[in-house]
Amino acid sequence: MNASQFLGPLHERHASLFEALDRWIEAGWLRELDRSFAAFLARMAPQADPLVILAAAWASHQLGRGHSCLDLRAACQDAGLALSLPPEGAAGAGEALPRAPAALLEAVRLEDWQAALDAAPLLVGQGEGTTPLVRDGHRLYLRRYWQYEQQVRAQVARRVRTPTPAAAASAQPLLAEALDALFDPAAAAGGIDWQKAACALAARQSFSIITGGPGTGKTTTVVRLLAVLQHMALTQGGRRLRIGLAAPTGKAAARLSESIAGAVRGLELSQLAGDGEALRAAVPNAVSTVHRLLGSRPDTRRFRHDALNPLPLDLLVVDEASMLDLEMMACVLAALPDEAPLILLGDKDQLASVEAGAVLGDLCRRADGGHYTPETVRWLKAVTGQDVQSHFADDAGRPLDQAVAKLRVSWRFGADSGIGQLAEAVNSGQAAAVRQVLARGYGDLCSLDVGSDDKALARLVIDGACDGFPNTVQAGAKAPAQDRPPPRGHGHYLSLMRSTRPAPDADAQAFDTWGAALLKALGGFQLLCALRRGPQGVEALNLRIARLLRAQGLLDAELGGWYAGRPVMVTRNDYALDLRNGDVGLALTVPARRAGDANAPAAAPLWRLRVAFPAPELPGGVRWVLPSRLRDVETVFAMTVHKSQGSEFSHAALLLPEQASPVVTRELLYTGITRARHWFTLAASSAAIQSATERAVQRVGGLAAGNGA
Secondary structure, three states, rough: OHHHHHOOOHHHHHHHHHHHHHHHHHOOOOOOOHHHHHHHHHHHHHOOOOHHHHHHHHHHHHHOOOOEEEEEEHHOOOOHHHOOOOOOOOOOOOOHHOOOHHOOOOOHHHHHHHHHHHOOOOEEOOOOOOOOOEEEOEEEEEEHHHHHHHHHHHHHHHHHHOOHHHHOOHHHHHHHHHHHOOOHHHOOOOOHHHHHHHHHHHHHHHHEEEEEEOOOHHHHHHHHHHHHHHHHHHOOOOOOOEEEEOOOOOOHHHHHHHHHHHHOOOOOOOOOOOOOOHHHHHHHOOOOOOOHHHOOOOOOOOOOOOOOOOOOOOOEEEEHHHHHHHHHHHEEEEEEOOOOOOEEEEEEOOOOOOOOOOHHHOOOOOHOOOOOOHHHHHHHHHEEEEEEHHHHHHOOOOOOOHHHEEEEEOOOOOOOOOHHHHHHHHHOOOOHHHHHHHHHHOOOOOEEEEOOOOHHHHHHHHHHHHHHHOHHHHOOOOOOHHHHHOOOOOOHHHHHHHHHHOOOOOOOOHHHHHHHHHHHHOOOOOEEOOOOOOOOHHHHHHHHHHHHHOEEEOOOOOOOOOOOOEEEOOOOOOOOOOOOOOOOEEEEEEEEEHOOOOOOOOOOOEEEEEEEEEEEOOOOEEEEEEEHHOOOEEEEOOEEEHHOOOEEEEEEEEEOOOOOOOOOHHHHHHHOOOOOEEEEEEEEOHHHHHHHOOOOOOOOOOOOOOOHH
């Protein structure tokens, strides 16, 4: 079978193709959206070769899986692997379908496919134009995503070649003086202070990335960088910079705001000339979501701020940049004034965004090796006084390499921390190294296999399986003992909910304090999962955990709908309630008059259910919301690893499914591990751990191939 004979005569080929698409949709392999797009193109060009229509359906399918395009070469070599079709564990696999992807392309060569695409000029273009599809070599894009990729690539290439005022020779002495004032020379003993080097690199051009694992000081570094840049601006021009701070989700924004506020308070500015308190006040800590920063508008993908209406900023910092998808990155770059630098913060090894693209990972492909040119090495020596080790130098370093700084020292997890060692072993992709770490008996690590055993699951989610942590008192994390509570489960906050509830006649402040304390206790433990559906997905586990907690007397209400003790996560921004996607709240019972019912009798108040959300900007620190006003929320006794990004928990537990799945990768495992601040439990079989460690995310796109800007 060759391309010209693909499924027979033309009308039969089209009918056979859409029959296969329909069957794949029934089996859960494709989305209705993918078929609709293919049908639209078939109506536009009824004479098009079915190979073109099939490629369009698969390109749409790949977007749904986080890829910005379809790799035609990979699909020809192994369609099932390239497309993850059929999905592992999906219904209707194998002989249930007349033609699986691999069988459909059994005799089709890449050249045949490219010829078919080139013969459909109404549908497929080679670059600029209006066709719905674009072929770039062996990659096939939906035009919109090809344009996003081109825009990001061009903007990054331009910005890394655009020096900032701080890079001018006349400004270097002032920059060097400010860096010396804010960084302790002892931090570079025996090597290089990468935080100081990151500040120097980020001050040099209009685009930069500061990446690093948990506890490496990304927030501390950027706060010092902002202080340096504000100091230089005030010293040289007398006008403070307009600095924007943003993060992809409300949860990440709130966490960054809190972290920056603490870091700003701790800034030691006495060595800098000028008014230290005025400088401290010039470093902002108000953080918004990226959507809010750009000015999202209902019922449209467009934002209020774009290239024609740029943001009124002199500098923008975006945290948790691993969560930025390709489209959002293109929108941020388009809306940022040409002269305003962009600084991205994030962990390149974390999971990429749910949407298409792995922007941070693609841009940081070479970060481990540094690849700093002799010119950059001389720059760092001049402004930091430090010598870059030879293995981080590269005469052939690319322009983008000079804008990327990796923080390499964890101040949270030392050599005696199992969490840090496990994260490093997972990143290596070596299952044997992971097994060795788990077997070493680190005090902050616990490993168990829950499976379908309710007793084992109850032990984990109720008391945190704390008896599974060896030498609990002497765990490896670097935090002082008084700042490190013991490992706990959900039983802790539920017990506190009952035992510490204020008396009915207590004032509103008492209930605010109670709500805030319970929200903090809720964050002490979180069960993370890889999947949404299936017996070990969050949907089934949340019901199972609720029943276990009720059986233990920790929940005493019917489990349908709302009940006291129910933790919920907002899944869509609600600006009317000032709640954002990712915000976590807790349903609690309070006297009706505490919720605004002034007519409730004081002696015998009616109790009403309200949902408490953290609100540090409010006097009581809590926002109380009627459950009936919350439309887009879900229970989170367990949550997916993706939903946990931007969060930290004192004790995080990760449950891996028994059956191998393409979404269970080392990036997911690493992200789950690094959500833990003090304690981590890995609830998985040895086979599941090995499979996850050895499987890496392979996001398909052209940004990585063109990041030599």
